Amino acid sequence: xxxxxxxxxxxxxxxxxxxxxxxxxxxxxxxxxxxxxxxxxxxxxxxxxxxxxxxxxxxxxxxxxxxxxxxxxxxxxxxxxxxxxxxxxxxxxxxxxxxxxxxxxxxxxxxxxxxxxxxxxxxxxxxxxxxxxxxxxxxxxxxxxxxxxxxxxxxxxxxxxxxxxxxxxxxxxxxxxxxxxxxxxxxxxxxxxxxxxxxxxxxxxxxxxxxxxxxxxxxxxxxxxxxxxxxxxxxxxxxxxxxxxxxxxxxxxxxxxxxxxxxxxxxxxxxxxxxxxxxxxxxxxxxxxxxxxxxxxxxxxxxxxxxxxxxxxxxxxxxxxxxxxxxxxxxxxxxxxxxxxxxxxxxxxxxxxxxxxxxxxxxxxxxxxxxxxxxxxxxxxxxxxxxxxxxxxxxxxxxxxxxxxxxxxxxxxxxxxxxxxxxxxxxxxxxxxxxxxxxxxxxxxxxxxxxxxxxxxx
Numbered sequence: 387x388x389x390x391x392x393x394x395x396x397x398x399x400x401x402x403x404x405x406x407x408x409x410x411x412x413x414x415x416x417x418x419x420x421x422x423x424x425x426x427x428x429x430x431x432x433x434x435x436x437x438x439x440x441x442x443x444x445x446x447x448x449x450x451x452x453x454x455x456x457x458x459x460x461x462x463x464x465x466x467x468x469x470x471x472x473x474x475x476x477x478x479x480x481x482x483x484x485x486x487x488x489x490x491x492x493x494x495x496x497x498x499x500x501x502x503x504x505x506x507x508x509x510x511x512x513x514x515x516x517x518x519x520x521x522x523x524x525x526x527x528x529x530x531x532x533x534x535x536x537x538x539x540x541x542x543x544x545x546x547x548x549x550x551x552x553x554x555x556x557x558x559x560x561x562x563x564x565x566x567x568x569x570x571x572x573x574x575x576x577x578x579x580x581x582x583x584x585x586x587x588x589x590x591x592x593x594x595x596x597x598x599x600x601x602x603x604x605x606x607x608x609x610x611x612x613x614x615x616x617x618x619x620x621x622x623x624x625x626x627x628x629x630x631x632x633x634x635x636x637x638x639x640x641x642x643x644x645x646x647x648x649x650x651x652x653x654x655x656x657x658x659x660x661x662x663x664x665x666x667x668x669x670x671x672x673x674x675x676x677x678x679x680x681x682x683x684x685x686x687x688x689x690x691x692x693x694x695x696x697x698x699x700x701x702x703x704x705x706x707x708x709x710x711x712x713x714x715x716x717x718x719x720x721x722x723x724x725x726x727x728x729x730x731x732x733x734x735x736x737x738x739x740x741x742x743x744x745x746x747x748x749x750x751x752x753x754x755x756x757x758x759x760x761x762x763x764x765x766x767x768x769x770x771x772x773x774x775x776x777x778x779x780x781x782x783x784x785x786x787x788x789x790x791x792x793x794x795x796x797x798x799x800x801x802x803x804x805x806x807x808x809x810x811x812x813x814x815x816x817x818x819x820x821x822x823x824x825x826x827x828x829x830x831x832x833x834x835x836x837x838x839x840x841x842x843x844x
Contacts, residue, residue: 399797410684415476416659439470500524555598591644653812712836726823729838759790
């Protein structure tokens with residue numbers, strides 16, 4: 387089934403990865419196999435609520451045409467994942483795609499185990515069948531670390547050897563990332579703490595609020611930099627952060643700088659695929675409305691290319707393959723007013739203060755983005771689209787510059803803003819029946835926008 391089938395719910399994204407119905411959360415195991423990109427994700431196949439966690443599965447030949455596959459991982463009655471197949475990754479283990487994931491049994495006390503499942507037929511490019519191993523490779527955290535949160539394995543390579551990270555939180559409220567030697571995927575050995583919340587650079591970047599670091603991801607960027615991505619847990623999913631730095635031969639990670647990975651309210655648990663010439667990232671965007679308001683919940687963001695600027699800051703931009711979703715002709719090419727489609731790709735470049743309006747309410751209030759190149763700020767004002775928490779204007783700061791470029795990807799209720807390649811904002815905005823999708827851009831800016839359409843094959 388193609389993901390571009392028209393949704394029944396106007397809030398439902400049409401071009402991003404999500405199951406046809408029911409619950410989705412974390413992306414898991416982005417994996418390139420036999421010329422296809424595979425994405426797995428946390429999924430409840432029975433209801434649009436967070437429970438009964440399986441691994442859903444979709445794949446694509448080109449990052450824009452996605453197809454659904456049967457559920458990849460299902461909890462095993464009486465097994466180590468009986469209470470859920472939770473987050474993890476997928477690796478090539480000697481020619482066999484292998485899922486490395488968090489298993490939770492029915493007697494768990496909040497701590498996961500690390501489980502493996504292997505593709506039943508590695509020659510199948512769609513990887514439809516998976517066979518779980520009956521015994522975890524790690525039954526829990528090291529006993530002497532007083533760990534109260536243990537989950538989300540991520541496997542990476544360094545100097546020709548395979549290692550793994552596991553997200554953790556300790557009883558005293560300190561978050562950490564644990565390191566394991568897993569060159570043999572069936573034989574894991576604890577190798578120490580890669581980094582924890584006592585590190586001054588991490589405290590400066592994240593504010594010290596998190597009590598656990600979930601879904602750790604570590605990948606190599608150009609120029610010898612490494613990037614550590616963590617999802618910040620403070621009793622609930624909070625936000626995401628990154629740290630850039632050096633990974634020495636002895637696996638010591640020395641932080642150079644860091645910050646928030648996404649400045650919006652609706653981005654969490656990103657997963658990274660390390661390709662030979664780039665790294666791709668997808669994040670989970672949760673619903674900002676109550677669970678059960680629709681027959682679906684959750685969506686993955688557009689794929690993002692992630693790298694590092696010379697100053698150590700994260701570089702993020704939409705994957706270039708997304709250009710294939712653009713209509714043949716733009717719907718707008720100059721400042722002024724235009725009707726916006728339900729899904730679009732819009733670029734605005736400004737050399738002076740510029741206001742961009744994307745949505746207008748019946749009362750005349752507007753969803754606006756204001757660009758100020760001289761101050762190096764982009765301000766998102768979504769105050770007329772309330773939710774439980776306050777909706778004060780969100781200000782994203784970058785270095786002052788001569789020209790400031792904003793790219794906006796909108797698909798149903800999913801809004802993704804890219805401030806140049808320096809910052810991103812992911813938000814969920816639910817258009818009401820009396821709202822109007824009306825673009826307005828003040829004069830003096832450069833504007834181009836395309837409707838998103840299903841790509842042609844080939």
